[in-house]
Amino acid sequence: xxxxxxxxxxxxxxxxxxxxxxxxxxxxxxxxxxxxxxxxxxxxxxxxxxxxxxxxxxxxxxxxxxxxxxxxxxxxxxxxxxxxxxxxxxxxxxxxxxxxxxxxxxxxxxxxxxxxxxxxxxxxxxxxxxxxxxxxxxxxxxxxxxxxxxxxxxxxxxxxxxxxxxxxx
Ligand code: NI
Numbered sequence: 001x002x003x004x005x006x007x008x009x010x011x012x013x014x015x016x017x018x019x020x021x022x023x024x025x026x027x028x029x030x031x032x033x034x035x036x037x038x039x040x041x042x043x044x045x046x047x048x049x050x051x052x053x054x055x056x057x058x059x060x061x062x063x064x065x066x067x068x069x070x071x072x073x074x075x076x077x078x079x080x081x082x083x084x085x086x087x088x089x090x091x092x093x094x095x096x097x098x099x100x101x102x103x104x105x106x107x108x109x110x111x112x113x114x115x116x117x118x119x120x121x122x123x124x125x126x127x128x129x130x131x132x133x134x135x136x137x138x139x140x141x142x143x144x145x146x147x148x149x150x151x152x153x154x155x156x157x158x159x160x161x162x163x164x165x166x167x168x169x
Pocket of ligand 1: 134
């Protein structure tokens with residue numbers, strides 16, 4: 001946080017299924033795995049393209065977390081379904097060691113393309129919808145504290161959750 005590239009709008013990917021794109025996604029997957037994140041957007045590694053990755057499954061650190069399929073999502077478009085909002089804790093690899101309560105749309109349809117250029121079209125809810133909204137916010141220069149309504153619900157992870165280590169997004 002503080003790097004101006006995180007505040008810029010990312011550009012759409014012009015050509016799908018290219019070696020350059022595979023290299024970018026491979027770098028992102030490596031970074032996310034090394035930092036034990038739940039998701040990552042290309043601007044977080046300094047690349048201003050509309051590429052996000054996410055996935056939560058079988059992580060022993062979060063036995064109770066809802067699972068989210070491992071996904072590479074390119075040129076995403078979000079459509080909020082209804083007005084229902086839900087508060088939940090979020091973290092971010094660009095603000096290490098912190099968490100905050102963020103309101104997100106509960107129901108979401110998202111579309112885009114996978115790494116092979118195949119279309120993705122999913123209607124999701126809850127935590128899955130939250131992760132997608134968080135990652136796609138990165139493509140519009142938005143970090144989760146900019147969505148917070150109550151800054152008293154923002155703090156250091158080890159103070160807020162001394163017994164568990166919630167995931168980074
Ligand atoms: Ni993030």
